[in-house]
Amino acid sequence: MKILALDTATEACSVAVSVNGQIIERQVMGRQHAERILELVEALLVEAGLKPAELDAVAFGRGPGMFTGLRIGAGVTQGIAFAADLPVVPVSTLQVLAQGQGADRVLAALDARMGQVYWGGFVRGDDGFMKPVSEERVESPGSIILPDGSWFGAGSGWDQYIDELLPRLQGQVTAWQAQAFPSAADLVRLGERAVAQGLAVSADLAIPVYVRDDVARKSAAPGN
Template sequence: MNILALDTSTEACSVAILTDGAVAERFEYGNQHSERLLAMVDGLLAETGLALTQFDAIAFGRGPGSFTGLRIGAGVAQGLAFGVDIPVTPISSLAALAQGVDAPRVLAAFDARMNQVYSAAYARNPQGIVELVGAESVAVPSEVPLPGGNGWIGAGNGWDQYHAVLLEHLKEHVSNWHEQAYPHARDVGRLGAATVQAGKAISAELALPVYVRDDIAVKQVKP
């Protein structure tokens, strides 16, 4: 199975190609996703010698995350998939982050600005694929939900920004957290391949971002 994967949900931008167990990836930091993403795709296609028509699906990080980044990723995935008539697999960016953490249970959190974080808890199944426990949410760090039990590992730029508050709030439930952890396209691709195998890929016109929080801006109301 050949999967082209993209993630632009955070300040990191990555592209990966998965071909029957082999992975090629390009990963960059910075907020130049609109300028770099297609060039990264073209570079990996040239490196692997594959054409878009040879892919079974395009997987992309559908959010939550940066509003601009999510629109860029979804738009590029949709355009590429339309061009060669292949399906897409929207993948939670929080799930992709958790997939890349070497731990059985991960509490992924992204900085959502406005003193909030996007978060979700994931447990790894016997096949090594993370599965959502509960739901994705957006909340202030002191109110982040967590399923019962101990031994969770924190990861994501939400932890980088708010680790003191999160650790105080979650106490013994979280045993450690990883600094500077970002979602990678290779993990988007692995989750995308599992989605394709489960027969859950969708048509390109349904390639939409998932923001979790709809109120992009907080309006100030004068008394």
């Protein structure tokens, strides 16, 4: 199986290719996703010795995350998939973030601005893949409710709102990594699994998931 994966939902612009389970990845930091993403994709495909038409699918981080980054990722995914007649695999950015942590129970939280975080709770299954145990939400850090147990925190939300998150979670989270970002290497593994399960969809369904309702409404309005 040959899968291309890309994530532009956070400050990290990440691209990976998996060829029969062998993964190569490139990641750059900053907010120049529009300028760098195609360059990274082209370089990685050359390194892997692949043309887009030889891929089986394109996986992408569907969000939640930075509004502009999500639109860039979805647009590039659609462009590649339509041109090469490929299916796509939308994958939760929070799930990708959780997948990359060493813990088995992860509270993934990304800074959503306006005093809020995008968050979701994930538990690692027997197959090694993270599974959601809560809906993805955007709300104030002080509103998060997790199932009982010990959790590991990951993501930029832990950088911006640590003073609100820790008191709220009352000792449930005993360790965290605020500088954790979604990795396309983890995304491509989740994408491979989804393709094997028959969950790939047509390119026109490469649509960002913003979670925040007001952003979703604006993006759907004429002229956006």
